[in-house]
Amino acid sequence: MPYNLVVLVKHVPDTKRVTGDAMRDDGTVNRSVLPMIFNPEDLHALEVALSLRQRYGGRVTVLTMGPPQAAERLRESLERGADDAILLTDRRAAASDTLATSYILSCAVRRLAAEDRVDMVLCGRQAIDGDTAQVPPQTAEKLGWPQVTYVDTVEEVAGGRVRARRNTGAGWERVETSLPCLLTVTDQGPEPRPASAKRLMAIKKWRSLAEIEMALRAEMPQADSDTLATEADRRAADLAARGRLITLWNLDDIQADLAWCGRDGSPTKVKRIQSVILKGSGFKKVEPDEAGVTGMVHELIADHTIG
Amino acid sequence: MIEPNRQGDVWVIAEQNDGALHDVGLELLSKGRELADALGVRLTAVVLGEKVAQHGQHLIRCGADRVLAGEHPLLGHYQTNPYAKAIVRLVEEHRPQIVIFGATPVGRDLAPRVASAVRCGLTADCTDLDIGNHVEPSTRQRYDRLLYQIRPAFGGNIIATIVNPERWPQMATVREGVMRMPEADTSRRGDIVAFVPDLDADEAVLTILDHQRTERKVNLKASRIIVAGGAGVGGKENFRLVWDLANALGAAVGASRAAVDSGWIDKDHQVGQTGTTVRPALYIAVGISGAVQHRAGMGEAKKIVAINADPDAPIFQVAHYGIVGDLNRVLPMMIDAVKKRV
Numbered sequence: 175m176p177y178n179l180v181v182l183v184k185h186v187p188d189t190k191r192v193t194g195d196a197m198r199d200d201g202t203v204n205r206s207v208l209p210m211i212f213n214p215e216d217l218h219a220l221e222v223a224l225s226l227r228q229r230y231g232g233r234v235t236v237l238t239m240g241p242p243q244a245a246e247r248l249r250e251s252l253e254r255g256a257d258d259a260i261l262l263t264d265r266r267a268a269a270s271d272t273l274a275t276s277y278i279l280s281c282a283v284r285r286l287a288a289e290d291r292v293d294m295v296l297c298g299r300q301a302i303d304g305d306t307a308q309v310p311p312q313t314a315e316k317l318g319w320p321q322v323t324y325v326d327t328v329e330e331v332a333g334g335r336v337r338a339r340r341n342t343g344a345g346w347e348r349v350e351t352s353l354p355c356l357l358t359v360t361d362q363g364p365e366p367r368p369a370s371a372k373r374l375m376a377i378k379k380w381r382s383l384a385e386i387e388m389a390l391r392a393e394m395p396q397a398d399s400d401t402l403a404t405e406a407d408r409r410a411a412d413l414a415a416r417g418r419l420i421t422l423w424n425l426d427d428i429q430a431d432l433a434w435c436g437r438d439g440s441p442t443k444v445k446r447i448q449s450v451i452l453k454g455s456g457f458k459k460v461e462p463d464e465a466g467v468t469g470m471v472h473e474l475i476a477d478h479t480i481g
Numbered sequence: 482m483i484e485p486n487r488q489g490d491v492w493v494i495a496e497q498n499d500g501a502l503h504d505v506g507l508e509l510l511s512k513g514r515e516l517a518d519a520l521g522v523r524l525t526a527v528v529l530g531e532k533v534a535q536h537g538q539h540l541i542r543c544g545a546d547r548v549l550a551g552e553h554p555l556l557g558h559y560q561t562n563p564y565a566k567a568i569v570r571l572v573e574e575h576r577p578q579i580v581i582f583g584a585t586p587v588g589r590d591l592a593p594r595v596a597s598a599v600r601c602g603l604t605a606d607c608t609d610l611d612i613g614n615h616v617e618p619s620t621r622q623r624y625d626r627l628l629y630q631i632r633p634a635f636g637g638n639i640i641a642t643i644v645n646p647e648r649w650p651q652m653a654t655v656r657e658g659v660m661r662m663p664e665a666d667t668s669r670r671g672d673i674v675a676f677v678p679d680l681d682a683d684e685a686v687l688t689i690l691d692h693q694r695t696e697r698k699v700n701l702k703a704s705r706i707i708v709a710g711g712a713g714v715g716g717k718e719n720f721r722l723v724w725d726l727a728n729a730l731g732a733a734v735g736a737s738r739a740a741v742d743s744g745w746i747d748k749d750h751q752v753g754q755t756g757t758t759v760r761p762a763l764y765i766a767v768g769i770s771g772a773v774q775h776r777a778g779m780g781e782a783k784k785i786v787a788i789n790a791d792p793d794a795p796i797f798q799v800a801h802y803g804i805v806g807d808l809n810r811v812l813p814m815m816i817d818a819v820k821k822r823v
Binding site for chain 1: 587590822
């Protein structure tokens with residue numbers, strides 16, 4: 175029996191490659207100098223979805239919430255084999271904390287559910303920019319669906335139920351629950367397949383309306399808004415005719431209540447950001463010879479550090 | 482949504498697995514005690530399970546004024562919904578001002594489900610908590626004695642202080658090993674309130690088919706001394722020297738992510754943001770450059786010895802003793818000096 179799977183993915187800065195350039199003097203992060211990547215664990219979630227589709231049939235829809243540039247992650251998902259892609263972008267969603275983000279995502283999933291496009295939602299365990307792992311459980315709660323976090327293997331989907339193995343930190347457990355549900359996948363999940371060369375060529379030119387508008391503003395800086403809108407619509411219609419238009423949703427399209435979105439919908443506020451400052455108080459330099467090393471060991475014994 | 486209650490208690494959710502209390506809940510009681518004293522309110526420990534009232538006395542000795550022990554057959558083996566439902570009901574009834582969970586796999590599964598149901602804020606993986614005032618820049622409104630939720634973010638490159646001014650309770654998860662383990666004080670007294678949460682069988686939406694606990698082979702958190710190796714060690718063979726020094730010192734062996742990813746040592750040994758957070762009396766970093774993710778897991782060690790061939794390695798900036806040199810020469814000398822100490 176075919177299942178419709180929705181994968182939530184995130185366009186994130188590569189926090190493993192943060193260098194001095196990325197840190198401003200006031201301790202905030204200059205995101206613009208960081209390379210943007212596919213949140214690593216989301217790739218494992220996508221792989222779980224693609225392999226389930228291979229086994230059972232159905233469609234894989236990838237959804238990302240973020241700026242227009244996040245469409246890059248959608249193209250990457252399509253190249254790897256996803257069927258449909260949706261870019262959810264809206265300035266009114268900016269500065270959403272995890273609670274507001276999960277509210278917005280739950281509205282999007284509700285719309286997909288109303289269109290009969292979702293039996294299961296999959297996402298990475300956590301995103302590397304925040305590392306909170308909060309959005310998936312909060313999304314599941316708002317949908318009133320079961321959640322299974324820290325999954326490494328989806329064993330079977332049958333009879334309206336899914337069976338999966340999850341890491342409990344102190345071992346593992348195999349669990350079963352009913353559809354629809356939400357699963358989060360860890361980096362112990364199946365290795366993501368590469369993009370197929372054929373799909374890569376086909377999907378290179380896919381765009382969302384948000385990206386078309388962004389490109390037009392750069393191309394025609396003098397043009398008035400009517401001209402831009404007309405040209406954007408023309409280009410979008412052209413792409414749509416060739417099946418290359420990426421679906422674009424805003425908060426109105428998913429009937430989100432704005433009181434629960436963005437800054438207003440976010441109970442947590444950032445009070446202060448500090449860059450990690452090393453103590454740098456100066457260390458005692460020990461010569462790499464017998465006298466130096468023995469002297470240090472004796473000091474550590476004398477102050478009872480080594481007992 | 483729950484109205485802020487300035488007389489509300491500070492709550493610690495004390496996790497238990499298969500009848501044993503998890504260390505992190507006890508660690509949270511030492512911090513929770515400080516917060517409750519600063520606010521002049523009670524510290525309550527909440528423990529859920531099939532039979533848990535017997536933990537009450539120990540939780541009180543570790544700092545709680547009161548223990549809410551929720552006992553129900555559906556709470557025997559952890560699963561999200563019944564646990565979340567039980568805690569949401571308690572929070573709605575008692576209106577605590579602060580609720581803290583351990584950032585364990587259970588806490589990180591449970592806390593967001595609870596926060597979402599209550600529609601309050603939640604800060605993940607805090608490394609410190611404090612009480613302080615806050616002025617919201619956009620409204621100029623002043624809020625007294627809020628919970629400062631302090632956590633590394635952005636891959637550990639920044640430390641953020643988060644507050645939750647209006648939508649209470651103020652909720653956070655706290656990393657294991659970062660708060661001090663309290664000493665049990667047998668003279669402490671408190672109330673133990675056992676109760677049966679109102680739960681329906683259909684709230685157990687998960688069927689646990691089978692499960693297995695795999696005991697960690699290393700207990701880094703409990704070790705007074707840790708000798709840890711990183712990329713600079715150069716290979717599995719060279720790691721022998723790290724083990725030898727650890728044996729001479731009666732220490733545990735730790736590792737950086739680079740060493741684990743290279744397959745030189747098991748992941749259980751990993752120290753750092755994605756591994757274990759440790760605060761030993763002595764941490765000897767061998768061939769570890771000291772990336773921010775690693776420092777996040779060991780920066781609180783009392784004494785740090787860094788041995789690295791690169792004099793510019795950031796590990797030296799947190800070190801108390803620094804040896805710039807070849808570890809293949811330095812480690813044998815250290816092993817020798819340690820063995821000769823008596």
